[in-house]
Amino acid sequence: MSVELSKKGLILSATGLAAGYDGRAIVSGINIEATPGKVVSIVGPNGSGKSTLLKSLVGVVKVLDGSVKVGEKTITNMPPEEVAKIGVGYVPQIDDVFPPLSVKENLEIGGYLLKRNEIHGRIDAVLEFFPKLKVMMSRKAGKLSGGERKMLAMGRVLMLSPSVLVLDEPTANLAPIVATQLLEEYIRGFADFGSTVLLVEQRAKAALRISDHTYVLGGGRVVLEGAPGDLQNNPIFVESFLGGGAALRAPKE
Amino acid sequence: MSSFGFGLISAAVLAIATVGFTMQFAVTNVLNLAYGSIMINSAFVTYYVNEHGVNAWVALIGGVLTGAIASWVLNRFVYTPFQKRNLAPITVVIVSLGIDLMGTFGLQAIVGGGYVSFSQNQGREFHFAGLLLSSLQLIVIGICAVVLVGVHGLLKYTRLGKAMRATSANKNLARNSGVKTQFIISTTWLISGALCGLAGTVFAMNAGVFEATSAQLYIVLLLAAMFLGGPGEPYGAMFGALIIGLSTEISAAYINPDYKDVIAFIALIVMLMFRPFGIFGSEKTN
Structure with missing residues (x-):
């Protein structure tokens, strides 16, 4: 990375986490950890609570x-x-x-x-990383294409x-070539630089390609986890995500 | 031509009021129907300061402060507690309607039902471009121009203004970017309230004589101007105010002036039929 855009990472962790709306838990019993220099991804079927989990973090x-x-700081229910x-940068899936x-x-x-007096220097640094944005500085963000919009986000x-990047389905609605570039060039780049990256991704294969560790969510719980190589050899994971089988369910208690 | 002159002044007063009203709605998400009662209460504060021998233009500061403080207090102690209970937005609108009635008739109970006027005259008259305008009317137009340029500068070039627009566009994302949106919302109540107080005072000055219920139907014009321009769009509010101000006054030259508020609503309904999100608004605003 030619410009220092992010800082060396901190560990982001959740322990025994339950979160949801109006007192009703959407996710529960969550134990996850994202560490510096790694891309940690969360995959799972629609409605499994991936976005809720990120939002609660x-x-x-x-x-x-x-x-x-x-790091050492507890941020439970800290205002956004x-x-x-x-130092936690969050990019939501929509309205980003x-x-x-x-x-x-x-x-x-x-x-x-x-x-x-720091803002203009930082904008220059961001533009060096995303040079395409340079020519559209005065354009309204609502007029950008999907890829441009995600670069801006x-x-x-x-x-x-940020020390920690929390990204919710950054490739949603992007053309495959743009999605691949975003994941493999930019997002992987942040982790290689030493930042902590926690990523929710719908495209399981693509997520596995850039991840160091992956959690699989089903029914609001972590149902599988492991290194991408291990998951790719797990028949349940293969059936659910790589082979188009039935969606994962949370284990019965 | 004289009705065009009246329309211009009405538009100037309405523009000051609508810019504050729409800014308030956009950033705080409250459709504050008590805006008109705060306007007239502010005008009465200016009037009483003026009665104590202070020049009306200096006394106007009292009206501006009244609008700012009353709006801030209203948000802090009435609207925010309701919003925190996650009730439907219409609940807060109904509450604001109740506040409007209490503000207007509470004022009437205190000051009585009689008409009052500021101890100043309309000043010299000026003829130009076929228009006859008094010094007071020219000052009102000047104040309007300063307010519009000031609001434009605030929203476009200051850190606070950009944070206000960001909060308006996406409050959660603004918070994720480090913006303390609660502070931004409180500040917006102060600024929009100050504009409300200013608008109330110049409205009363321009009317010449006024009483506690004089601004009771003004909310009709405010809503028409705001929705015409696009709800939550300050530049739309300026444009909407110009259209409503001119159309109501020019129509009053041809039909019974009692119906001029109806003209405002006809303009609004026609607009909503063809472009429901207003001239400057986007579908998302709607």
Whole structure:
């Protein structure tokens, strides 16, 4: 990575985590850990609670039980603005940019916590990483294509040089070639630089290709986990994700 | 031509009010129907300060502060507690309607039902481009221009304004970016409330005489101007105010002036039929 966009990572972990809406748990009994220099992915069928899990880690959805830590700091139910401050950058699956704001303004909001004189330097660094954005700085984010929009969403979180990147289905609605580039070039690049990357990904094969460790969610629980090589040899995983079989179910208690 | 002049002044007053109203709606997500009652309460504060020998234009500061503080208090102690209970948005709208009635008729109970006026006249008259405008009307247009340029500058070039627009567009994402949206929302109540107080005072000054219920139907014009321009769109609000201000006053030259508020709503309904998200709004805004 030519420019230092992210910081050396911190461990992001959740222990015994339950989270959901209106006091009702969507995910429960979750124990996960994402470590510096690694891409850790979460895969699972639709409705398995992947996005809810990520949102609970970054303070958007209420944690009902268990704890979340970044490094030595407990961030359970910490407001999202504080989570951003301690170095966790979160890119949601949808609504990942501010559509009425220009590309430049989106990046400026990404750097909201920076000092005024630091913002332009950071924007230059982000643009060096995503040069395509350079020519569309005054364009409204709502007018961008899917790939451009996702670059901007990533650029926005990189403005604060995060230690931990939490990415919710970054390749959703992207053309395959753009999705591959995003995963293999950019996202893998952050981990290789030393940052912590926690990724929810619908494309299981693609996720496995860049991951160091993968958790499989089913029915709101972790039903499988392991290194990509191990999972690819697991018949349940193969049947569910690589062979088009039945969706995974949570184990009965 | 004189009705065009009246329309221009009405549009200027309406633009100040609507920009505050739409800014409030966009950032705080509250359709505050009590806006009109805060306007007239602010006008009365200006009036009483003026009554104590202070120049009306200086006394206006009292009206502006009243609008800002009353709006902030209203949000802090009424709207926010309701919003925290995750009730349907219509609940807060109904609450604001109740506040509007209490604000208007509470004021009437205190100040009585009689008409009052500021101790200042309309000033010299100026003729240009076929229009006859008083000094006061020119000052109102000037204030409107300063407000519109100021709001544009705030939203476009300041850190606070960009955070307000970001909060309006996507509150959760703004929080994920480190924006303390609760602070931004409180500040928005102060700024939009100040515009409400300013609008109330210039509305009363322009009317010449006014009483506690004078702004009771003003919410009709505000809603028409806001939805015409696109809800939550400050530039749309400016445009909507111009259209509503001109159309209501020009129509009053040809039909019974009592029906001019109806004209505002006809303009709104026609707009909603052809472009439901307003001229400046997007489908997402709707």
